[in-house]
Amino acid sequence: MLLSSSSRRIHTVDSHSGVAFTGFVSDARQIMNRAREEAANYDATYGTKIPPALLAQRIASYVHYFTLHGSLRPFGAATILASYDPSTKQHELHMIEPSGVTYEFFGCAAGKGRQAAKTEMEKLSLGNVSGTTGEVITAKEAVKQLARIICLLHEDEKESSSSKPFELEMSWVCQGSKWEHVGVPRQIIAEAMEWAKENIAEEDDEDDKADAGGEVMAF
Numbered sequence: 001m002l003l004s005s006s007s008r009r010i011h012t013v014d015s016h017s018g019v020a021f022t023g024f025v026s027d028a029r030q031i032m033n034r035a036r037e038e039a040a041n042y043d044a045t046y047g048t049k050i051p052p053a054l055l056a057q058r059i060a061s062y063v064h065y066f067t068l069h070g071s072l073r074p075f076g077a078a079t080i081l082a083s084y085d086p087s088t089k090q091h092e093l094h095m096i097e098p099s100g101v102t103y104e105f106f107g108c109a110a111g112k113g114r115q116a117a118k119t120e121m122e123k124l125s126l127g128n129v130s131g132t133t134g135e136v137i138t139a140k141e142a143v144k145q146l147a148r149i150i151c152l153l154h155e156d157e158k159e160s161s162s163s164k165p166f167e168l169e170m171s172w173v174c175q176g177s178k179w180e181h182v183g184v185p186r187q188i189i190a191e192a193m194e195w196a197k198e199n200i201a202e203e204d205d206e207d208d209k210a211d212a213g214g215e216v217m218a219f
Helices: 025-046 052-065 114-121 139-157 186-213
Strands: 010-014 017-023 077-085 090-096 102-105
Touching (some): 010 025, 025 052, 025 077, 052 077, 052 090, 052 102, 139 186
Antiparallel strands (some): 010 017, 077 090
């Protein structure tokens, strides 16, 4: 009875900006609507796209306001904002916490399993991050790596009673999308999921071989 498109967690704010949410969907939609209003008002007033940092700050101020009054309930949703600024030719990623605090990241995670996801993301070369080496991964490679992280977290949940089927939803703002916020094509997501499952299976086989080849000592 429920349409598959009725509970999306990723939405477009403006042509160059998009948001992803975790938490209460109703709260997230309120934040999304506010973000769209801020972007539209800035464009109407100044004739240009709102800078990513300013949009993140305005959303954060709105969310923080609901923590200041006893008659209001704080939002039960965390927001990840991905934007591109056509004026400066820079792309940015921000997270707005339910408390109204906002930070800029090269890569971030929210919701259940966020700590494990952050640990895996720290192994990737996402930008000018201290401790990372090698070339920055491409958008398509990032899709594959993110699919792998999601599959790893889902594998960990299989042993618990809370494990449920999931649908992987992705969007990007990159050169391939002409720096516009659009959904990642389903074919690319399907290929990424297939690669992720094969990669995890290969790692499990290598771990099993390493365990079988190791020496066991008992006392």
